[in-house]
Amino acid sequence: MSGLLRARRGAVVVFGLAALTPLVVRDAYFLDSLVLILLWGALSAAWNVAGGYAGQVSIGHASFFGIGAYSAALMVTRFGRGPWLGLLVGVVLSIGAGLIIGVLSNRLKGPYFALSTIAFSQVLLIGVSRWRGFTAGAEGIPVPFRSGFATLGLGHTGWVYMALSVALVCYAVEVYLERSRVGYQLAGVREDEDAAEALGIHTRKLKVGAVALSAALTSICGSLWAQYVGFVDPTYVFSVDLSVRFALNAIIGGMGTALGPFLGSILITSLETYLRATFSNWDARFAGIYLVIYGTALILVVRFVPEGLAGIAARIRMRKAHA
């Protein structure tokens, strides 16, 4: 066990600090940022299961996020039941949607697969926007706050630990994919499907399974996010922006690495929050400038650390080993 902790000391530091912060910090704004960092990190880790480990790069993961968010919100507002039941329903629906996307991945490769995932999320966006009688359409649904664990009405500290729990679940799934039999086989599928088949690996089944698992985790995060933010609307939860964010955090942090998505989220979420807060007080002429800086940071990371932030740590370790 101590060996595992040593090998994963980066994760111990990141998640340990997150766990300790609410004990020291009471500032609501800061805790809110921490919840978002953890949630976006968990979402990117969920994306990483399909995109990083199985090599199925999706730009439509907002589909599963939206399904989770709407399942939880509708379960509370339309059926008067708890959000946990909604979370469960969301997981089932997302696994169904993930199976569809997974089967697509067996037909379409690379960019064609990515495009089809975008199309899938757009179909959901239009469907949910039009089905006004049930989903309230484009207006969105306010989710009422009722205090308590069963209704997911938590304070800031409670939400930090809730987000931390789901982050740890996603992280554990990633670690499993790095160490287990099925994880190695999945790496083979990612690297070369034909070669993996020749080695006795049922590549189609593994890919579909990975996408469905990724969808289920994304949906859980979506349900929690809806309860945390207290409002869902189709143009946000099914947006391509959101899908790109899941992918970008993982790419910047390090695709196919367990901690990478969380490192990406720490950098991007805090940078975004800080820039937006700083520049919104400036002259109105600079209203959108945080986007410019944000974009520049992305370009720099991709240009100079193409293997992601997790790759920097690996480089330093290599240099030490050689020194």
Add this chain to the structure above:
Amino acid sequence: MSDTAPILDLDCVTKRFGGLTAVSGVSLRVAAGEILGIIGPNGAGKTTLFNVISGYYRPESGRILFAGADVTGQPPHAICRLGLTRTFQLVKPFGNLSVIDNVMIGALTRLPTVSSARLEAERVVEMCGLAAHAGGHARTLPIGLRKRLEVARALATRPRLLLLDEVMAGLNPTELAGIVELIRRLHADGLTLIVIEHIMAAMMRLAQRIVVLHHGEAIAEGAPAAITQDRRVVDAYLGEEFVLAQA
């Protein structure tokens, strides 16, 4: 051929691509413990035949029996689990993984745990002369060693019949001698092999029997010495110079 049932039995197998018949009515029997060579000019249908046998292509007609089981139209992973696998002419290493992990993924097909598969992979890597490169990324290997990695990975799945698709092409004489030696050792250990190769000198030393493909058809079959004298084979593939050089 021996009296025992063949390990592989192809009955009139045909594979078409649109109007092109790449493999045309090929019937073939391979006895357990044999090394069968397949030769023929480029485009003769050799690799297509491998793709059909190993399950990558479904034949339009004909039947393939492996160890008595009908595997016609079965997917490659199922055929591999039955004990028949292949290497690729254009090597397909898992480039971003280490050499040992490449081989271990093959071993996981027979072994339930990562630790047992790693031990097995270490053994196979050693046997194939890749031990010095075990920790390096597969993409950094030179071509000679990539060909060996193809063989090592396939061996880790513990096949009874292994199809080798031009594992000697592009190798220097030292590498060539090494891989011929490896194949002989595997054969001595009881592995049955079908080998596609253009290098006739190596083929003559390895194969006990050679089948010649031309325009998708098996035009000749026999012992290596007899094949090189066959008029049709000389015309289709070897050429007069080869016969003169052999004389």
